[in-house]
Amino acid sequence: xxxxxxxxxxxxxxxxxxxxxxxxxxxxxxxxxxxxxxxxxxxxxxxxxxxxxxxxxxxxxxxxxxxxxxxxxxxxxxxxxxxxxxxxxxxxxxxxxxxxxxxxxxxxxxxxxxxxxxxxxxxxxxxxxxxxxxxxxxxxxxxxxxxxxxxxxxxxxxxxxxxxxxxxxxxxxxxxxxxxxxxxxxxxxxxxxxxxxxxxxxxxxxxxxxxxxxxxxxxxxxxxxxxxxxxxxxxxxxxxxxxxxxxxxxxxxxxxxxxxxxxxxxxxxxxxxxxxxxxxxxxxxxxxxxxxxxxxxxxxxxxxxxxxxxxxxxxxxxxxxxxxxxxxxxxxxxxxxxxxxxxxxxxxxxxxxxxxxxxxxxxxxxxxxxxxxxxxxxxxxxxxxxxxxxxxxxxxxxxxxxxxxxxxxxxxxxxxxxxxxxxxxxxxxxxxxx
Numbered sequence: 001x002x003x004x005x006x007x008x009x010x011x012x013x014x015x016x017x018x019x020x021x022x023x024x025x026x027x028x029x030x031x032x033x034x035x036x037x038x039x040x041x042x043x044x045x046x047x048x049x050x051x052x053x054x055x056x057x058x059x060x061x062x063x064x065x066x067x068x069x070x071x072x073x074x075x076x077x078x079x080x081x082x083x084x085x086x087x088x089x090x091x092x093x094x095x096x097x098x099x100x101x102x103x104x105x106x107x108x109x110x111x112x113x114x115x116x117x118x119x120x121x122x123x124x125x126x127x128x129x130x131x132x133x134x135x136x137x138x139x140x141x142x143x144x145x146x147x148x149x150x151x152x153x154x155x156x157x158x159x160x161x162x163x164x165x166x167x168x169x170x171x172x173x174x175x176x177x178x179x180x181x182x183x184x185x186x187x188x189x190x191x192x193x194x195x196x197x198x199x200x201x202x203x204x205x206x207x208x209x210x211x212x213x214x215x216x217x218x219x220x221x222x223x224x225x226x227x228x229x230x231x232x233x234x235x236x237x238x239x240x241x242x243x244x245x246x247x248x249x250x251x252x253x254x255x256x257x258x259x260x261x262x263x264x265x266x267x268x269x270x271x272x273x274x275x276x277x278x279x280x281x282x283x284x285x286x287x288x289x290x291x292x293x294x295x296x297x298x299x300x301x302x303x304x305x306x307x308x309x310x311x312x313x314x315x316x317x318x319x320x321x322x323x324x325x326x327x328x329x330x331x332x333x334x335x336x337x338x339x340x341x342x343x344x345x346x347x348x349x350x351x352x353x354x355x356x357x358x359x360x361x362x363x364x365x366x367x368x369x370x371x372x373x374x375x376x377x378x379x380x381x382x383x384x385x386x387x388x389x390x391x392x393x394x395x396x397x398x399x400x401x402x403x404x405x406x407x408x409x410x411x412x413x414x415x416x417x418x419x420x421x422x423x424x425x426x427x428x429x430x431x432x433x434x
Contacts, residue, residue: 068185146176193333196268202230210242214303323402393424
């Protein structure tokens with residue numbers, strides 16, 4: 001964990017600080033100073049000056065920047081509600097003393113670094129008015145990456161279960177992987193888009209020759225809009241390092257041996273050149289390894305960013321709906337329009353059952369559009385799903401396709417998501433649903 005200290009006069013304070021603590025000289029009530037300090041990417045902010053007004057203003061700005069946990073020191077206990085109203089947590093002298101004494105009692109409390117032998121983290125966030133989780137049961141919004149451990153509502157503990165509804169003002173205790181928990185906290189607090197931070201905190205570019213302009217352009221664009229500053233260029237063993245100055249080299253041992261070093265930097269997305277596959281040609285061995293092992297989306301970059309029109313194929317399968325969820329998150333991040341296409345069998349083959357499935361899929365997509373208040377279009381077509389989706393992709397900037405890792409790809413049993421992403425005219429994201 002890195003720590004940054006903001007102080008108008010840091011010299012007397014920094015004399016005894018560890019060397020790894022970064023110091024920013026400036027006024028924390030300035031949003032420019034907070035941005036310079038990296039507050040927009042912080043897990044938490046503690047406003048701890050001796051002036052209540054300064055602490056409250058710094059806390060207010062931090063909440064606006066989307067910091068999941070904001071603690072505000074107060075000397076005047078009469079301003080506690082004022083701090084809570086801006087979405088921060090007040091900390092008075094009495095509160096701090098009680099917390100310190102409680103944490104010292106054996107067996108009563110643990111620090112976040114002790115959760116899961118250092119592999120977990122706990123964050124408490126306040127659900128602000130307007131958050132998209134309000135009024136929704138937890139079973140609709142929870143994922144494997146985190147757990148809602150408790151909800152504090154109007155000073156009382158609510159033990160959550162799948163049908164528990166989230167309300168504005170709830171203090172939600174989240175437990176999960178430190179890599180992704182901040183993005184999830186953002187979602188609960190403000191209803192902000194998570195992509196691509198729910199998968200990791202870096203981008204990994206695979207362009208061994210260093211000459212694919214589409215890969216370079218789209219990786220830099222995604223890093224900017226996704227607020228990711230850590231971009232790595234994979235350098236295969238024995239290959240010449242052609243890493244550009246906007247990213248860092250990451251030595252790997254080829255696809256077979258290189259996937260583990262790639263995963264070690266916690267990629268939010270892999271950015272690669274489009275796969276070369278065809279009707280009879282399976283994907284390359286290297287791509288197959290990445291497809292089966294990667295736990296983050298794979299972007300096949302064709303240089304069609306910025307993404308303003310997103311196409312996502314949908315069926316009645318759970319895998320398909322995970323793809324739609326990802327497309328929704330991306331659309332909210334970049335303010336894009338979504339086209340959900342459902343391809344059915346001809347009516348004379350599907351019969352009444354096919355019509356029922358078609359109607360059910362349409363209703364579900366329309367409900368998603370209503371919940372997120374997005375620019376949505378639903379299209380239904382008959383025929384071959386790969387052919388229909390790739391034809392429609394010509395009208396879009398991004399295609400999002402979900403698949404199950406380990407899925408075989410052959411002429412008689414194609415990996416539909418892979419085939420569509422590989423031949424689409426626009427950039428494509430393959431989402432592995434584990």
